[in-house]
Amino acid sequence: xxxxxxxxxxxxxxxxxxxxxxxxxxxxxxxxxxxxxxxxxxxxxxxxxxxxxxxxxxxxxxxxxxxxxxxxxxxxxxxxxxxxxxxxxxxxxxxxxxxxxxxxxxxxxxxxxxxxxxxxxxxxxxxxxxxxxxxxxxxxxxxxxxxxxxxxxxxxxxxxxxxxxxxxxxxxxxxxxxxxxxxxxxxxxxxxxxxxxxxxxxxxxxxxxxxxxxxxxxxxxxxxxxxxxxxxxxxxxxxxxxxxxxxxxxxxxxxxxxxxxxxxxxxxxxxxxxxxxxxxxxxxxxxxxxxxxxxxxxxxxxxxxxxxxxxxxxxxxxxx
Numbered sequence: 506x507x508x509x510x511x512x513x514x515x516x517x518x519x520x521x522x523x524x525x526x527x528x529x530x531x532x533x534x535x536x537x538x539x540x541x542x543x544x545x546x547x548x549x550x551x552x553x554x555x556x557x558x559x560x561x562x563x564x565x566x567x568x569x570x571x572x573x574x575x576x577x578x579x580x581x582x583x584x585x586x587x588x589x590x591x592x593x594x595x596x597x598x599x600x601x602x603x604x605x606x607x608x609x610x611x612x613x614x615x616x617x618x619x620x621x622x623x624x625x626x627x628x629x630x631x632x633x634x635x636x637x638x639x640x641x642x643x644x645x646x647x648x649x650x651x652x653x654x655x656x657x658x659x660x661x662x663x664x665x666x667x668x669x670x671x672x673x674x675x676x677x678x679x680x681x682x683x684x685x686x687x688x689x690x691x692x693x694x695x696x697x698x699x700x701x702x703x704x705x706x707x708x709x710x711x712x713x714x715x716x717x718x719x720x721x722x723x724x725x726x727x728x729x730x731x732x733x734x735x736x737x738x739x740x741x742x743x744x745x746x747x748x749x750x751x752x753x754x755x756x757x758x759x760x761x762x763x764x765x766x767x768x769x770x771x772x773x774x775x776x777x778x779x780x781x782x783x784x785x786x787x788x789x790x791x792x793x794x795x796x797x798x799x800x801x802x803x804x805x806x807x808x809x810x811x812x813x814x815x816x817x818x819x820x821x822x823x824x825x
Contacts, residue, residue, distance in 0.1 A: 511539045512560070512564075516569030575788035579645075583643065593807045595622035604646060631733060633802070636800075643787075648712040650687065650784060651740065686706030691775060718788075775799050
């Protein structure tokens with residue numbers, strides 16, 4: 506069997522991670538060639554990915570949080586080559602939230618994450634492609650909009666411990682008097698062929714390839730990343746429903762609360778139009794516009810994921 510050659514692209518904020526250093530040395534002792542590149546400024550990841558492709562690297566590993574994963578995946582996505590000819594993608598979660606890794610059940614320990622990449626054959630996965638103001642953006646995990654960034658700093662620590670990421674949703678609901686809903690028209694084709702249209706004011710919006718963002722805010726709890734569809738969740742302005750919704754969270758759990766208040770759909774693409782500019786957050790990258798088109802691009806990259814990962818609609822065969 507030919508020797509595997511990996512290139513690990515490490516977020517500069519985690520350059521001193523000793524467990525990762527030990528894990529890289531251990532993989533080298535197993536006979537895998539592992540090169541490390543550290544990002545320092547914008548554009549580094551794109552340059553490192555291009556170099557890895559030129560060097561015929563087998564696997565590119567993003568070592569960092571959701572933003573690092575999305576940056577590496579984005580660079581692979583906008584290449585002209587087909588996914589099967591590009592290096593596969595791995596992830597070592599080193600961020601503060603690690604929303605994609607958590608939902609995918611990728612181990613947070615560096616050694617376990619690298620062993621997963623070695624053991625599992627890469628699976629073709631979807632990415633989100635967003636067009637706004639004649640610019641193209643890519644997203645590996647989830648695009649979100651609404652109150653999230655407004656309330657994160659105000660969310661009670663005790664509530665976080667009790668409810669996890671949904672604490673941000675509850676906090677936002679409780680603060681509706683200070684939150685102005687974003688008016689928008691959202692359209693797209695439903696999976697059954699019928700057209701979908703929603704108009705109104707929303708306080709939270711999730712467009713999922715993955716399931717969660719914001720440290721556990723599961724806006725798209727049923728999303729999978731290999732079905733060729735995006736999962737849309739709209740949380741409208743709730744007005745008098747705040748109290749009953751918080752009661753549902755406390756008595757029945759997070760999923761029940763989301764089902765009570767949200768409009769949810771699966772679509773191959775969606776267009777969002779608003780009378781005033783608003784911001785969508787793409788795995789940490791803010792994009793502001795009055796009009797967004799978001800497409801689910803099927804099988805755009807190949808990624809190493811655990812067997813039976815909740816984000817996959819089917820299992821992946823083990824690599825020899």
